[in-house]
Amino acid sequence: MKLAALTTLAFGAAVALIFFYAPTDADQGFSQRIFYFHVPIALTSYACFGWGAWKALRYLRTRDERADLESYVAIHQGVIFGALTLVTGSIWARASWGVWWSWSENQLVLFLVLFLFYCAYFMLRYSVDAGPARMNMSAVYALFGVVLIPVSFLAIRLSQRFIHPIVFDSHAPSNMTGAQWLSFLVSLAAMLLLFATLYNVELAGKRIDAHLRELREILGRRLDGGPQRAQAPALPAPERESA
Amino acid sequence: MTYVSDVGALARKDLLLELRAKETLPSMLLFVISALTIFHFALPSGTSDVAARGLLWSALVFTALLGLTRAFVAEREQGMFDALILTPCDRSAIWLAKSIAVLAFLAAAEVVALPAFAAFFHGLNGRTVAAVALADLGIVAVGTLFGAMAVAGRARELLLPLLFLPAAIPIVVGGVGGYLWFLALYDAIFAVFAWGTFEYVIAEAA
Numbered sequence: 417m418k419l420a421a422l423t424t425l426a427f428g429a430a431v432a433l434i435f436f437y438a439p440t441d442a443d444q445g446f447s448q449r450i451f452y453f454h455v456p457i458a459l460t461s462y463a464c465f466g467w468g469a470w471k472a473l474r475y476l477r478t479r480d481e482r483a484d485l486e487s488y489v490a491i492h493q494g495v496i497f498g499a500l501t502l503v504t505g506s507i508w509a510r511a512s513w514g515v516w517w518s519w520s521e522n523q524l525v526l527f528l529v530l531f532l533f534y535c536a537y538f539m540l541r542y543s544v545d546a547g548p549a550r551m552n553m554s555a556v557y558a559l560f561g562v563v564l565i566p567v568s569f570l571a572i573r574l575s576q577r578f579i580h581p582i583v584f585d586s587h588a589p590s591n592m593t594g595a596q597w598l599s600f601l602v603s604l605a606a607m608l609l610l611f612a613t614l615y616n617v618e619l620a621g622k623r624i625d626a627h628l629r630e631l632r633e634i635l636g637r638r639l640d641g642g643p644q645r646a647q648a649p650a651l652p653a654p655e656r657e658s659a
Numbered sequence: 660m661t662y663v664s665d666v667g668a669l670a671r672k673d674l675l676l677e678l679r680a681k682e683t684l685p686s687m688l689l690f691v692i693s694a695l696t697i698f699h700f701a702l703p704s705g706t707s708d709v710a711a712r713g714l715l716w717s718a719l720v721f722t723a724l725l726g727l728t729r730a731f732v733a734e735r736e737q738g739m740f741d742a743l744i745l746t747p748c749d750r751s752a753i754w755l756a757k758s759i760a761v762l763a764f765l766a767a768a769e770v771v772a773l774p775a776f777a778a779f780f781h782g783l784n785g786r787t788v789a790a791v792a793l794a795d796l797g798i799v800a801v802g803t804l805f806g807a808m809a810v811a812g813r814a815r816e817l818l819l820p821l822l823f824l825p826a827a828i829p830i831v832v833g834g835v836g837g838y839l840w841f842l843a844l845y846d847a848i849f850a851v852f853a854w855g856t857f858e859y860v861i862a863e864a865a
Contacts, residue, residue, distance in 0.1 A: 476856075476859060536818075539818055539822075540808060540818060543809075544808075544812045552859040553808045553811065553859075556859050559856065560826070563849070563852055564825075564829075567844075567849075568828060570829070571833065572832070574832055574833070574838055574841060575836065
């Protein structure tokens with residue numbers, strides 16, 4: 417609860433700073449303000465993938481099933497933030513260059529690759545039956561992802577040399593003023609807090625689900641095997657119990 | 660020493676199986692030649708060498724994918740995984756042996772594909788051949804790891820391309836650009852990664 421309140425507060429502060437405090441860019445005008453959303457979302461997405469990989473490593477080390485679920489939830493959030501990065505980046509490209517997609521934008525292309533890679537994570541997870549095999553594979557795949565991030569980044573940089581001879585200078589101003597830094601950092605903090613909140617909510621939900629399933633199974637078994645089998649229909653009882 | 664002989668025995672099993680069944684290699688060969696033929700018609704005349712070279716790389720990646728999809732089929736269909744897991748050998752040896760076998764198929768397919776490419780299009784240079792050789796190592800290392808994952812799932816053949824292709828993008832970049840050092844770096848990083856993590860992938864696979 418505290419975390420959710422803090423997130424709301426940070427978000428309010430970030431939005432206020434971005435729209436009323438940060439100076440309007442001389443070059444790109446108002447549309448440059450999307451930078452304060454786009455880049456923090458992208459960084460948060462990396463944080464999600466990193467956290468997911470860290471939990472995956474923890475799982476492989478300790479065989480703790482909770483770590484598997486935590487890794488999955490973190491990567492899930494990472495894919496959502498990644499999709500938002502693609503959308504905001506696309507809007508920004510449209511606003512500043514008039515195109516929806518630009519292959520010369522390193523970060524955007526990298527996110528496309530990562531997005532494809534981590535979407536396959538879900539395909540893998542849904543394709544394999546739940547159990548230790550799935551946990552192992554998901555963990556290895558999550559770890560593979562964080563190794564792939566720098567390798568892909570390097571590859572994309574290299575590819576520009578022969579695909580796009582003209583390299584756009586990164587339009588994030590490298591010499592940002594204090595006001596810009598402040599807005600940026602508050603926005604980043606807000607995004608990271610949002611991730612933490614969503615992560616906790618999602619994790620709690622999944623755990624309750626799992627717990628409920630266990631209880632139902634136990635109850636179902638009791639009713640099936642018990643002496644009252646003939647009197648009461650076995651199925652509705654656990655249903656009532658859960659509601 | 661036992662590690663080497665384990666790997667040798669396992670790789671020999673795969674190669675022998677292929678020699679008798681002749682399933683994977685002929686289909687890879689046919690596939691790569693058909694793909695190159697399609698590319699000839701897909702490219703307008705007067706296209707640059709660079710464009711043709713790009714198509715060579717996509718043909719190679721998809722051919723490799725074909726071989727990788729088949730790599731664990733025998734194990735799955737004959738219930739060999741349990742036997743492999745029970746074998747008293749280091750599990751990374753299974754990965755290494757399988758990689759060697761797939762590498763052999765891929766290299767054999769390329770021995771035909773590269774001259775065919777040179778004949779159909781505008782010839783080859785030594786750098787491309789070296790890049791293909793380096794890329795093969797990375798493709799096989801990563802592909803075998805993902806192949807073992809994909810075969811445990813329900814989607815199987817459908818899953819492997821989804822897992823493998825995003826990870827193969829750096830290989831295509833390195834190959835088309837002719838960055839040999841980058842390909843070598845990719846090989847080294849992911850070979851070590853796959854070697855270290857394969858035991859988890861196969862341990863509980865049924």
